[in-house]
Amino acid sequence: MRLLAAVLGAVAAVALGGCAIEGTPTWPGARLASTLLTSADFPPGVQFDRILEQPGQPDGATDAPAMLSQPEGCANALTRVIAGSAERGPGSAAKYSVAYDGVRTVMTVLIGPLDLDQLEATASRCEVFLTFFDPMSEPIPVTTTKLPSPRPDMLVYQQTIQLGGDESSVYFAFENVAESGMFGMAFPTEDPAISVKGTLPQTFLDIMDKQADRLE
Numbered sequence: 001m002r003l004l005a006a007v008l009g010a011v012a013a014v015a016l017g018g019c020a021i022e023g024t025p026t027w028p029g030a031r032l033a034s035t036l037l038t039s040a041d042f043p044p045g046v047q048f049d050r051i052l053e054q055p056g057q058p059d060g061a062t063d064a065p066a067m068l069s070q071p072e073g074c075a076n077a078l079t080r081v082i083a084g085s086a087e088r089g090p091g092s093a094a095k096y097s098v099a100y101d102g103v104r105t106v107m108t109v110l111i112g113p114l115d116l117d118q119l120e121a122t123a124s125r126c127e128v129f130l131t132f133f134d135p136m137s138e139p140i141p142v143t144t145t146k147l148p149s150p151r152p153d154m155l156v157y158q159q160t161i162q163l164g165g166d167e168s169s170v171y172f173a174f175e176n177v178a179e180s181g182m183f184g185m186a187f188p189t190e191d192p193a194i195s196v197k198g199t200l201p202q203t204f205l206d207i208m209d210k211q212a213d214r215l216e
Contacts, residue, residue: 045195051095074126100198114181
């Protein structure tokens, strides 16, 4: 199970890893910060943290390298779509994490919209793919499944990795609200030290819905 968790983390880390904030936030960043959820939006005991990028560091500088895949590029396909359309520069994005016992979610809110059509087409192209640690390793099957969404314009996906006899999933969601884009990913993460339980995908979808309402 530890190896499975490591593979899942490697794929997910590059799946939605771009769109870093560069330099000191300017007025768009201040406006963006005012639209983010805060710890007050969650039950006492839930762990909430703002994620601050390193000033002056280029987009994707800390991302894990993409694993090899067949079809080619599927291991980091969604990242490349986001990086190709997202606005860049100071104050262009803001991130935070929300942790329950059972669910950890990382949210990113952008000052501009996402290319949802391209994200949907890419997820469809990579609905089933194989990923590899290296060219000589055994292939690891990955499936990307579109899920029902609580909102008409939100895209929600479950990506499942099968390693040996075990499997585990990470969840992704994307939406444009008003002039902003937002996306999130959620992992199954047990943490008995957190007093509030969460379940997937419901807790993740609740956070996405709450952030969309704030942007509106």
